[in-house]
Amino acid sequence: EPEVTQTPSHQVTQMGQEVILRCVPISNHLYFYWYRQILGQKVEFLVSFYNNEISEKSEIFDDQFSVERPDGSNFTLKIRSTKLEDSAMYFCANPEGVGYGYTFGSGTRLTVV
C-alpha cells in the first residue's frame, strides 16, 4: 500500500529559529496537503498544492510559512521564525482519489521552546 513519509518524527527547536519539515508524497499524485494539529485539538488545514502550485492556503498559513518542492518530488514546509504557538503535529497528505479520503503521513511533532 502506498505510503506518505514524513521526517523528522519529532523536532525540538528554539523560539525564533527556522525549521524545515519534510514529506515524501505518493508519487504521481497531483494534490498535496499540509495540516496542523495543536496537541489535544482539532486538525486544521494549512495549505494545498495542485500540480506544483499552491491552490489554497488558510489564514494560519501566514508569511512565516512557506512550502516548496525542491527536487520536484518531495515537499518541505518551512517555518521561518518559530513561535511557541507553532508547537503542534504537522501532517502531510495525499488524496486517494476525489472523495476517497487521504493517505496521511505519520506526522512531525514540532516542539518550540
Added chain:
Amino acid sequence: AQTVTQSQPEMSVQEAETVTLSCTYDTSESNYYLFWYKQPPSRQMILVIRQEAYKQQNATENRFSVNFQKAAKSFSLKISDSQLGDTAMYFCAFMRPSGTYKYIFGTGTRLKVLA
C-alpha cells in the same frame, strides 16, 4: 462556510459493547463527502469510513457503520463489539466535491474502551 461539530468531547464504552459518536455539520452544498478518522495514541490519522452525500445507503466497514441523515445534517459513527484497540480520538470530517478537496474537521471525540 462549512462547519463540523462533535458535541461529545469524551466517551467510554465497555469492551464488546456498542457505542455511537455524534457529528453534525453545516453546509449549503447538496453533494459532498463525509469521513470518520481514528487517531490512536501514535497520532497516525487512519481512515475509518466514508460516505458520499448523494448515496442514501449508510456506509459500513466491518464493525463500523454510519447513520447518515442528510436532512438533519447528521453523520454519526457506530462501533459494534468495541475492542480495546478502538481506544482513540475520532474525528469527523467534511469535504466539498470541488475546489481543493480540503477537509474541515470537527474537534474530535476521545473514546476509551474499558476492559
